[in-house]
Amino acid sequence: MTRILRSFAEVSAIYDLALVDLWGCVHNGEDIYPAAEAALIAFRKGGGRVILVTNAPRPEAGVRARLDEMGLSPDAYDAIATSGDAAQQGMLMGAVGTKVWHLGPDKDDGFFTDLPDWAGEYPAIERVSFEDAEGIVCTGPFEELTETPEDYRGRLLAAKARGLKLLCANPDIVVDYGETRIYCAGAIAQLYDQMGGESLYFGKPHPPIYDLARRHAQRIGVAFAEDRIIAIGDGIQTDVKGGMAEGVDTLFITGGLAAEEFGPDVEHPEQALLDAWLTKEGQSPTYAIGRLR
Structure with a gap:
């Protein structure tokens, strides 16, 4: 049975490395959650290290800049692993060809322009029209606040007929932007x-982003054993499923995407409701907590 915690501090001492989701866990797209920020700072002060592991379809620099704008303290984390970085590596290595059609908002242009130093070792990627494309790079809908996947059914039918592969830079299905639920590239x-x-x-729950996170940990000198890693997040089929597949402990944030499933008090999920819902989802996180604190 998944153990419900009142605070991360109840168990944090047994972990050296936390792989922490961002959206729905540390912020809501608009504002940082102060309690989550404080919990991560406390964990690091106690000797733990934090890698932020996000399905954001942008390279690390763009995510870091956005966190700075939102006011997240640099004392809350050590490094950032993004789905954008992991997917970008796949694109540069030719996973969907060298001529690609970008399906996504302008804010994700950094996926194609903020390239790693080694990008020159591979053929250049050219953004082209849909008609000229060898493959698709999807970072989300063009209009995130209004469009749904069904708006792209016709274009996707045409892509299927041509045998185009679609590189998904963000496997999340939905996220909550403030009070608005929006579709992501994963949908x-x-x-x-x-x-x-x-x-x-390439993002959670798939292996490439966890490999990237481990490489970040090694780069900053974290010596870790697998049984002293914990994955934290509110996505049961991304954060939890991915962490479990990697063989590490998991902390499910119930007050995120599925908050309405666990009773009227978002900070205190009801055990019976949680157990029943987890059975339906086919996942068994080590711990659960209303919100990270």
Whole structure:
């Protein structure tokens, strides 16, 4: 049975490394959660290290800049591993060809311009029209606040007919932007798969982003044993499923995407409701908590 915690501090001493989700765990797209920030700072003061592991479809520099704008203390984390970085590596190595059509908002242009030093070792990637594309790079809908995956069904049917692969830079299905729920690239990729197309995934719960996070940990000198790593987040099929697949302990934030499932008090999920819902989802996190604190 998943143990419900009142605070991360109840168990944090047994972990050296925390792989922490951002959206729904540390912020809501608009504001930082002060209690979550304080919990991460306390964990680091106690000797722990924090890698922020996010399905954001942008390279690390862009995510770091946005966190700075939102006011997240640099004392709350050590490094950032993004789905954008992991997916960018796949793109540069030719996973969907060298001529690609970008399906996503302008804010994600950094995916194509903020390139690693080694990018020159591979053929250049060219953004082209849909008609000229060898593959698709999807970072989300063009209009995140209003569009749904169904708005792209016709274009995806045409892509399937041409045998185009779709590189999904963010496997999340939805996130809550303040009080508004918006669709992510993962929802479009999921629809493409259902239609018989082929999508490639690099963020949570898939292995590439965890490999990237471990490399970040090694780069900053973290010596860790697998049984002293914990993955934290509110996505049961991304954060929790991915952490479990990696063989590490997991802390499920119930007050995020599925908050309405666990009773009227978002800070105190009800055990019976949680157990029943986790059984339905087929996941068994080590711990759960209303919000990270």
